[in-house]
Amino acid sequence: MAFDQLIAAGTVAKVVAAWVGNVAGGSGYGFRRAYEQGVPRRIVMEDHSNFTVGLALKAAAMGLPYLPTFTGIGGDIVRGHPRIRPVDDPFGGPSLLAVAAVKPDVAIIHVQRADREGNAHLWGNLGLTVEAAFAARRTIVTCEEIVPEEVIRSDPNRTVIPGFLTTAVVEEPGGALPSSVQGYWRRDFEPFLRYHQISRTPDGFQAWLREWVLDLPDRQAYLQHMGDATERLRVRDRRLAAAANFSP
Amino acid sequence: MIATYTRRELMVVAAGREIRDGEVVFVGMRLPLLGFGLAKATHAPNAVGLFENGVIRDRPAEAFIYTMGDPPNIAGAVACLGLNDVMSLLQQGRVDVGFIGGAEIDPLGNLNTTRTSGSGSLVRLPGSGGGGDIASLAGRTVLIMEHEPRRFRERVDYVTSPGHFPGRRRGGPATLITTLGVFDLTGGRVQAVTLHPGVTPEQVRQATGFELSIDEGIPATMAPSADELAYIRKADPDGFWTGDTMKGG
Numbered sequence: 001m002a003f004d005q006l007i008a009a010g011t012v013a014k015v016v017a018a019w020v021g022n023v024a025g026g027s028g029y030g031f032r033r034a035y036e037q038g039v040p041r042r043i044v045m046e047d048h049s050n051f052t053v054g055l056a057l058k059a060a061a062m063g064l065p066y067l068p069t070f071t072g073i074g075g076d077i078v079r080g081h082p083r084i085r086p087v088d089d090p091f092g093g094p095s096l097l098a099v100a101a102v103k104p105d106v107a108i109i110h111v112q113r114a115d116r117e118g119n120a121h122l123w124g125n126l127g128l129t130v131e132a133a134f135a136a137r138r139t140i141v142t143c144e145e146i147v148p149e150e151v152i153r154s155d156p157n158r159t160v161i162p163g164f165l166t167t168a169v170v171e172e173p174g175g176a177l178p179s180s181v182q183g184y185w186r187r188d189f190e191p192f193l194r195y196h197q198i199s200r201t202p203d204g205f206q207a208w209l210r211e212w213v214l215d216l217p218d219r220q221a222y223l224q225h226m227g228d229a230t231e232r233l234r235v236r237d238r239r240l241a242a243a244a245n246f247s248p
Numbered sequence: 249m250i251a252t253y254t255r256r257e258l259m260v261v262a263a264g265r266e267i268r269d270g271e272v273v274f275v276g277m278r279l280p281l282l283g284f285g286l287a288k289a290t291h292a293p294n295a296v297g298l299f300e301n302g303v304i305r306d307r308p309a310e311a312f313i314y315t316m317g318d319p320p321n322i323a324g325a326v327a328c329l330g331l332n333d334v335m336s337l338l339q340q341g342r343v344d345v346g347f348i349g350g351a352e353i354d355p356l357g358n359l360n361t362t363r364t365s366g367s368g369s370l371v372r373l374p375g376s377g378g379g380g381d382i383a384s385l386a387g388r389t390v391l392i393m394e395h396e397p398r399r400f401r402e403r404v405d406y407v408t409s410p411g412h413f414p415g416r417r418r419g420g421p422a423t424l425i426t427t428l429g430v431f432d433l434t435g436g437r438v439q440a441v442t443l444h445p446g447v448t449p450e451q452v453r454q455a456t457g458f459e460l461s462i463d464e465g466i467p468a469t470m471a472p473s474a475d476e477l478a479y480i481r482k483a484d485p486d487g488f489w490t491g492d493t494m495k496g497g
Contacts, residue, residue: 021374023315028374035363035372047362049380050300051335058332070339070417071384074410076362077376094417124322125301126330182322189314239323 001195004028008205010040016102018048024192029199039202047077052084052099054128059101061134068096107136109161110176112183114141115149118166121158124182130160138167142175144184155244174223174230186233188226253472255427256490257480258444259392260286261472262425266390267345270294274338274346274382277316278489279392282480283347284308289479298343300378302329308483338385341418346386348379352404353393355458357411357421357433359383360404367398376408383409388422391433395426400456412436428452430469437461442469
């Protein structure tokens with residue numbers, strides 16, 4: 001949905017992605033208008049599968065020009081692709097596809113907690129968060145809580161981004177809403193459904209953009225505009241992981 | 249007999265039956281997610297589920313989820329890894345079966361979820377997601393489709409998730425579950441296995457834009473048992489995925 005909003009707002013020239021839509025209903029109407037009609041502007045689309053996006057970021061995170069894979073052989077995604085080419089196995093095995101690295105200028109990562117140096121603890125599904133943080137030239141960590149460094153050092157296996165990779169750290173509770181953050185926020189599904197409905201027309205999208213972006217000066221105003229939802233979505237129960245003993 | 253279940257509930261049951269005990273399953277959302285939970289609760293208690301966001305579960309989520317990243321799918325998981333970790337297992341050949349949905353299909357089981365001009369004008373679809381990877385790398389794939397003539401095409405405009413092709417390393421489409429029946433795809437053509445109760449061969453032919461084979465006296469898809477229905481209605485209490493009109497699109 002975030003892709004769709006950026007595209008519909010006319011801020012995107014090129015999309016490199018495996019999937020652009022809305023988890024509530026499939027199609028992203030802003031993406032469709034841009035791709036099909038060039039409204040509000042034409043976009044260049046570089047189609048991927050999830051794994052080729054993952055490999056492109058992983059290659060950059062590893063400092064490699066590309067990574068080989070067997071995924072996508074026989075399909076149209078890889079045909080004439082600017083970033084995917086056939087490659088021979090130097091050890092004589094079957095041929096593969098090489099996926100070239102994608103090195104983002106900036107990655108923005110939301111985590112549960114980080115210290116002031118940007119050492120970040122994240123738990124739950126990791127998706128491509130770690131690859132993105134390692135691959136990017138600059139990484140901004142937003143977090144639910146800034147915690148003392150002892151909290152981070154008490155559980156170093158939970159640190160997925162070491163602070164020296166972090167360009168800036170921002171304390172922004174609810175920074176992932178309406179998506180969930182394990183242990184802090186449940187997903188608010190209504191905004192996904194509402195956006196799916198209202199973004200069917202350019203006028204509808206403009207109304208959404210005014211209400212939820214242009215008329216709100218900052219994140220605090222956004223949370224206030226969500227109204228009661230924030231209280232309903234906040235996780236209050238605790239299900240703590242068992243302690244792990246790091247005693248030397 | 250009065251139908252006491254929806255077509256999508258029947259599709260969930262058919263999806264669940266494709267999972268054998270002890271298998272590693274690439275799950276996905278919507279009907280396959282419910283099918284995985286149903287299989288775990290009935291005939292396949294030892295199946296393990298992988299989700300493309302990195303979650304590995306050997307029991308269904310404790311509460312209803314809209315997406316695989318929702319908190320009930322994380323709590324009680326066996327492992328929460330990254331996308332490349334579960335995709336690596338898939339590439340290694342450790343996944344027995346994966347589920348994929350598509351907007352369009354052809355007789356070789358090629359799926360299109362990228363773009364189509366089938367209706368005359370260009371329509372952009374969301375893209376591959378993990379579909380292309382599952383199609384390429386799983387031990388076998390089960391495809392889930394709405395059965396409509398505009399979706400069943402002699403040749404799809406774009407092959408997002410490859411079906412059968414010469415030189416395929418492993419796997420390929422095994423079974424197709426639609427709103428009208430269950431079909432075998434292993435032979436590189438579409439062979440009806442069962443038609444859903446009340447569906448006629450004529451109806452299926454009219455809804456399919458290519459030749460498919462339906463034997464004389466083809467059996468009906470086995471109706472859900474009371475236990476199976478009870479499971480589905482507990483997992484999807486408001487009929488979000490399985491109601492007559494699927495609210496989830």
